[in-house]
Amino acid sequence: MLRLALADIWHEKVLFLCSALGCAAVLAPLIVLFGLRQGVVAGLRAELLEDPRAREVVSIVNRTLEPTMFERLGADPRIAFLVPRTRALSATIVLENPARPGNGLRVELLPTAVGDPLLPGYSAIDGDELILSGTAMQRLGLNAGDPVLASVARSRGSSREVLTLPMRVGGTAPLSAATRDAAFAILPVLLLTEDFLDGTVDADARPVTETEARQRPFAGFRFYAARLEDVPALDREMRLAGIEVASRAEAVAGLLRLDRNLALLFLAIAGAGGAGYLVSLGVGLWAQVERKRRDLALLSLLGVRRRALLMVPLVQAAAVALAGAVLAFGIAAMVAGVLNRVFAGTVTGDRPVCLLTLGMGAAAAGVTIVGALVAAVLAGLRAAAVTPAEGLAEG
Structure with a gap:
């Protein structure tokens, strides 16, 4: 047939x-x-997807966020990466090229960790490493692997104290991660600068371990959704919880x-x-x-x-x-x-x-x-x- x-x-x-x-x-x-x-x-x-900030959700108002909240966010399967952040006013540091003494550059200090979408290709970041933005690298005349001095100053009465950390350049951050002068460091480095400016540690203090650092409250966070579809929901949940955040939820929702x-x-x-x-x-x-x-x-x-x-x-x-x-x-x-x-x-x-x-x-x-x-x-x-x-x- x-x-x-x-x-x-x-x-x-x-x-x-x-x-x-x-x-x-x-x-x-x-x-x-x-x-x-x-x-x-x-x-x-x-x-x-090519812009790592498309899945980013960042808190924009300083608050006291307890470690339990970060544990809850870290266990959420919709969140692929999470890093706390310190107060914005304490997240600045002066970098200096040892080969060019006296020419310090004030940069924004940003927290990072393993798996940061803003820094693809960096499988691990040591405690003495800084990932610098391209503009900061150029203005300081540094290359990957070079030593760099990081310092922050405070005034106590009539005296001026300076915390100095000998660091090295771990690499250059992509342009999409930072277009201004900035340096990425692990969380204990940011906590040390914040504690120093708050007057709770001396000038000879050094960063604590990552585990110890995450046991403390923080002023904010930066996390990345696992999928684009999760961004609007996470943005909405943060706002309902009373936390002001910045994200591209509207653009993602428009695409969906x-x-x-x-x-x-x-x-x-x-x-x-x-x-x-x-x-x-x-x-x-x-x-x-x-x-x-x-x-x-x-x-x-x-x-x-x-x-x-x-x-x-x-x-x-x-x-x-x-x-x-x-x-x-x-x-x-x-x-x-x-x-x-x-x-x-x-x-x-x-x-x-x-x-x-x-x-x-x-x-x-x-x-x-x-x-x-x-x-x-x-x-x-x-x-x-x-x-x-x-x-x-x-x-």
Whole structure:
């Protein structure tokens, strides 16, 4: 019956070609629309993901946050990285190149830890290391591995005391991490400068261990969501808890809304167009069965089983769907190429605005074939119901 169904298609190849073109006419715009959704949303998402601050949530008001809160945040699976921070007024330090004495540079001191998204590539940061911003490195004339003196001064009565820490340059922070003069250090270094400015430690004090440092309250935090989708929820939860934070929750929420709206638009158009085509395909196959009822009756008279007759419209519908899907993907690929050239660099940077893959083509073909088979079931049942007597009566 498979050979017979294909032979019938070849015999009426003009009708088959028209049916395949009709399928392609409906499917090609849907593939292009889906490719546009994939290209635009994927491009915007990639731009956000390339910026490490897209998943960042930072507290902006100094508060007293207990260690239990940081333990709770650290156990949240939605948070991929968390580091406490000290008060902003105490998070500055003066750096000096030992080869250029007397030319100190005041920089912002930022906390970091292993796995910091702002500092990719640094698997570990020692207690005596500083990761400097590019501007600070250039102004101090330093390179990775060079020694650097870090100092902070305080006034006690009429005397002036200076805490000096011999450090070394661990590397350069990416431009996305800090565009101003800044230095990244582990948490104990920031705590030491804060305690020194508060007058609770002497000038000869040295940083405590990381474990000891995290047992203390802090003024704020900086954490990164594991996924972009988690940023709006985490931002909202922090604000509900009374903690003012800064994040890109609105931009992320806008991207997610765009993704959902485009998905709904695609489903609406695909549903309307696909349903219309499947109905027309089913009606066409039914009419074809009615037109060939005498031939089917003769096959039944020759001993062909009803189950075999049922397969004829199904095989032909699958062939039409497969040919239409191949034609549609070819047309969509050409349209996508034109769109990508016309809108190059205007919407999603250097990424394609219409993104098509072979996997999408295979999925489109699979869905189309399944839909065509469903539409052909009634025609197949009609073909299977043809009795030998109908062929004899018409003969």
